Amino acid sequence: MTSETKKPERLTRIQRENRTRIREAALEAFSRNGFRGTTLDQIATLSSLSKPNLIYYYKSKEDIYLELFVSLLDQWLEPLVALNIEGDPIEEILSYVRVKLALSRDKPRESRLFANEVLRGCPRIAWFIKKDLKNVVEEVEAKFQHWIDEGKIAAINPRHLLYSIWAVTQHYADFESQITLLQPNKHETFAEAEIYVEQLFRGILTPRNA
Amino acid sequence: MTSETKKPERLTRIQRENRTRIREAALEAFSRNGFRGTTLDQIATLSSLSKPNLIYYYKSKEDIYLELFVSLLDQWLEPLVALNIEGDPIEEILSYVRVKLALSRDKPRESRLFANEVLRGCPRIAWFIKKDLKNVVEEVEAKFQHWIDEGKIAAINPRHLLYSIWAVTQHYADFESQITLLQPNKHETFAEAEIYVEQLFRGILTPRNA
DNA sequence: ATGTTTTTTGACCATGTGATCAGATAAGTT
DNA sequence: AACTTATCTGATCACATGGTCAAAAAACAT
Numbered sequence: 199m200t201s202e203t204k205k206p207e208r209l210t211r212i213q214r215e216n217r218t219r220i221r222e223a224a225l226e227a228f229s230r231n232g233f234r235g236t237t238l239d240q241i242a243t244l245s246s247l248s249k250p251n252l253i254y255y256y257k258s259k260e261d262i263y264l265e266l267f268v269s270l271l272d273q274w275l276e277p278l279v280a281l282n283i284e285g286d287p288i289e290e291i292l293s294y295v296r297v298k299l300a301l302s303r304d305k306p307r308e309s310r311l312f313a314n315e316v317l318r319g320c321p322r323i324a325w326f327i328k329k330d331l332k333n334v335v336e337e338v339e340a341k342f343q344h345w346i347d348e349g350k351i352a353a354i355n356p357r358h359l360l361y362s363i364w365a366v367t368q369h370y371a372d373f374e375s376q377i378t379l380l381q382p383n384k385h386e387t388f389a390e391a392e393i394y395v396e397q398l399f400r401g402i403l404t405p406r407n408a
Numbered sequence: 409m410t411s412e413t414k415k416p417e418r419l420t421r422i423q424r425e426n427r428t429r430i431r432e433a434a435l436e437a438f439s440r441n442g443f444r445g446t447t448l449d450q451i452a453t454l455s456s457l458s459k460p461n462l463i464y465y466y467k468s469k470e471d472i473y474l475e476l477f478v479s480l481l482d483q484w485l486e487p488l489v490a491l492n493i494e495g496d497p498i499e500e501i502l503s504y505v506r507v508k509l510a511l512s513r514d515k516p517r518e519s520r521l522f523a524n525e526v527l528r529g530c531p532r533i534a535w536f537i538k539k540d541l542k543n544v545v546e547e548v549e550a551k552f553q554h555w556i557d558e559g560k561i562a563a564i565n566p567r568h569l570l571y572s573i574w575a576v577t578q579h580y581a582d583f584e585s586q587i588t589l590l591q592p593n594k595h596e597t598f599a600e601a602e603i604y605v606e607q608l609f610r611g612i613l614t615p616r617n618a
Numbered sequence: 619a620t621g622t623t624t625t626t627t628g629a630c631c632a633t634g635t636g637a638t639c640a641g642a643t644a645a646g647t648t
Numbered sequence: 649a650a651c652t653t654a655t656c657t658g659a660t661c662a663c664a665t666g667g668t669c670a671a672a673a674a675a676c677a678t
Contacts, residue, residue: 212655230529232442235528249637250637317440317442317585366575370571372526372527376530379541380537397564402612420624448666458628
């Protein structure tokens, strides 16, 4: 824990601008081509910076890649943590589903970046999954179980409920190219998807005896 | 259409054996590391053949990759085409779901191979999606719509039903590393998944008025 | 055994890639 | 203007990678 390790907030205007441009370019490249499939030359071209200049701002290709995950993972966990145990269970969960679907529509590159990493066996973010994500998942599971115990939602496996929410919503981002080839109109696809996923999850969440 | 283009079935024992070993090794490598992330050296090591020998059996890295898709796509389409319009709609669909989930459990590498390709925008299999897959999807959609019109299943978007089946079942293969980090016991995960996905899809398929 | 075809490999090549570095240029400060 | 610091780049390196080729080794046929 030397003073070297902490990131100084003292960034010049140029540093802020260029680091942002690099991240934007890197997101574009990494999300489409994966870590190995992305070259510094690609990122350099996309950001209109020279290759050595990239390394002036980030000490390696992996450094850029890892920084992208910080904001991504924050963004994904936030609405999960926000699930309010005092709120109406079905509406709370459906609201999370809607947020996640909107993320697939508006930030598909982030979703693909994550999918790329997990497909490869989480070589670079296993630490995060085992620590932060696991904790959050267990908290969410507890909330779901609480609602089940109170009879507010149907008795289903809470963990797999979460998996299926992730699967269905992220599918629209991760498999976008397949979906687009089958059905070119993106706006239409997401309009239909909103209706469908609501039916799907309302269907399994609603207690049968009610 | 010269005689050059058609693949001769006259393969020697050694050819059959080595081509099989190459495909097995290539599936292992490509499914985990993608096309760009896989090197001929990796495949050579995994198959215990020398690099030039690989090229003796397949004329390029891309050739190996493409051949893997042929058997994969056959395997995936077959149970879709087999959906029997005369059968009990809900059982027909649930049976497809079970087949697909079993494929994720028993052949996860094939699923990841496909996911890898689609994530990258289908650079090498767009022709297949646009032709064969699109036709099959439209046929399946028609069957679903027929069942809806007869009131045998609930009135839902048939295309998105298919998307969600793919999403949920393939998720167990494609995100296996994430799931394993959260919940190490694979057997348990799939046992729970079988129960959950049945509830999920039975829930949305069952007509509400019935 | 001899000849023929199939299979295998060591050596090699052209290209692409992540990263370095010394020095040039620009920006900021006094 | 003079000086200091931050930013930028051309040239270059070491290494990995897909693929080639001539020739050796093994398998097969007679």
